[in-house]
Amino acid sequence: MPDSKPASAAPPSPPRQNRGWLGNRTWASCWAVVAAFGAYACMYGLRKPFTAATYEAEGMAAGLGTGFKAWLVTAQVLGYTLSKIVGIKVIAEMPPARRALSLLALVGIAEGALLLFAVTPIPWNSAWLFLNGLALGMVFGLVLGFLEGRRLTEALIAGLCASFILADGVAKSVGAYLLKTGVTELWMPAVAGGLFLLPLGGFVWMLRAIPPPSAEDVEARSERMPMTRRERRALFRRFAPGLVAIALTYLLVTILRSIRADFAPELWRTLGLTGQPGIFARSEFWVALGVTASNGLLVLIRDNRRAFFLSLGISAGGLGMVAVALLGLDRGVCGPFAFMVLLGLGMYLPYVAVHTTIFERLLAMTRQQGNLGFLMYVADATGYLGYVALMLGRQLWPGIWPESGNLMAFFKLTAWLVAGASLIALAFAAIWFFRHPATRPDPGPASQGPVSLAPDSAV
Numbered sequence: 001m002p003d004s005k006p007a008s009a010a011p012p013s014p015p016r017q018n019r020g021w022l023g024n025r026t027w028a029s030c031w032a033v034v035a036a037f038g039a040y041a042c043m044y045g046l047r048k049p050f051t052a053a054t055y056e057a058e059g060m061a062a063g064l065g066t067g068f069k070a071w072l073v074t075a076q077v078l079g080y081t082l083s084k085i086v087g088i089k090v091i092a093e094m095p096p097a098r099r100a101l102s103l104l105a106l107v108g109i110a111e112g113a114l115l116l117f118a119v120t121p122i123p124w125n126s127a128w129l130f131l132n133g134l135a136l137g138m139v140f141g142l143v144l145g146f147l148e149g150r151r152l153t154e155a156l157i158a159g160l161c162a163s164f165i166l167a168d169g170v171a172k173s174v175g176a177y178l179l180k181t182g183v184t185e186l187w188m189p190a191v192a193g194g195l196f197l198l199p200l201g202g203f204v205w206m207l208r209a210i211p212p213p214s215a216e217d218v219e220a221r222s223e224r225m226p227m228t229r230r231e232r233r234a235l236f237r238r239f240a241p242g243l244v245a246i247a248l249t250y251l252l253v254t255i256l257r258s259i260r261a262d263f264a265p266e267l268w269r270t271l272g273l274t275g276q277p278g279i280f281a282r283s284e285f286w287v288a289l290g291v292t293a294s295n296g297l298l299v300l301i302r303d304n305r306r307a308f309f310l311s312l313g314i315s316a317g318g319l320g321m322v323a324v325a326l327l328g329l330d331r332g333v334c335g336p337f338a339f340m341v342l343l344g345l346g347m348y349l350p351y352v353a354v355h356t357t358i359f360e361r362l363l364a365m366t367r368q369q370g371n372l373g374f375l376m377y378v379a380d381a382t383g384y385l386g387y388v389a390l391m392l393g394r395q396l397w398p399g400i401w402p403e404s405g406n407l408m409a410f411f412k413l414t415a416w417l418v419a420g421a422s423l424i425a426l427a428f429a430a431i432w433f434f435r436h437p438a439t440r441p442d443p444g445p446a447s448q449g450p451v452s453l454a455p456d457s458a459v
Helices: 025-047 056-061 065-093 096-119 126-136 139-145 153-180 188-208 215-221 229-238 240-262 264-270 279-300 304-330 336-366 372-396 407-435
Strands: none
Touching: 025 096, 025 126, 025 139, 025 153, 025 188, 065 126, 065 139, 065 229, 065 240, 065 372, 096 126, 096 139, 096 188, 139 153, 139 372, 153 188, 153 264, 153 279, 153 336, 215 336, 229 240, 229 372, 240 264, 240 336, 240 372, 240 407, 264 279, 264 336, 264 407, 279 304, 279 336, 304 336, 304 407, 336 372, 336 407
């Protein structure tokens, strides 16, 4: 069977219509942004505060030296990575009615793991951070499921992505503040997580109230449905070369983003800015503002094909911004704060574009049967596997890194490699998708039904 869209297909069944004031698209969109932003930001309160500590004293007491924190980061990322791999199936198959309850259960497990982390002897307590990451890794996919497949999806997911940019800094600031008040490094993660539990429950309630996509949303973006294993395989095989190139870009950017996030206190110290708990939140505020505006405004482009390729261009521009930040720091024309903001902005532009636009518009322009969660978790699993490999390599073979004692030198080298290799991968993806029959302009009506991905149509 040729690899192209069918001439005709059964139109999707219209979703049920929501009544009440949330039936108004403007109010519903504002509600959805607040709910998604708040829920995921609160999740960060259970995931990231521990990175505000150095754990040097605890590491030395356990005979592990200053590398104890790196082992803690690795343990959590290992759990997070495994969760992303499992989530390829779980999130893709998750019925909408079970999302909210599943989210609350995972958050409860994560906070319980932080409590056990505080009372378990070092270094065995690192296992509880593994469980914490395992529980929290599927939260994003659950929240994402409430937002995809709508005419305003880019704007909604841009708000969601702003949460993990801004909340990363806020969570560290909360952790640093608790340490200053006398909370120990071992108890600080659990205390910080407890502060976010009640508001998180309120935001999950808000997520449950978001109305489903309207008939107009389905017409513009295609219907999103749970996927079977055979459908997941068929979709990936259909676009494998382009998806692999995008996943490679995402992997590289995830590595850079994770180093910047998990070792932010050490990077700021190297740059000469220490003793300022609020600096994490201030820097990430400007990054979140720029990235949210750049990616969220793509919602104004109704043509799915044009928006898809423009998002690839924005991603390439962000990687160029990373190079500008590195050159500016080396030549003394870019101060420490400006460097971290500019580099964060350039790094997050492609990272967030994958979340907000690239996969969303790919499904919309090709009318593929499926959901955004599946593609995102393929990319996330790939990205975090790369970061785990980096962290394990850095711990087990520190001698392979140039100037292994200088984190900033390692970070800058990584940034240069990520920017160069990612630009090559993005160029390949753009060319491949541009030539693919399924992504060519469709002269037919926008309301045609989704393409079935039975195995015989995946050749």
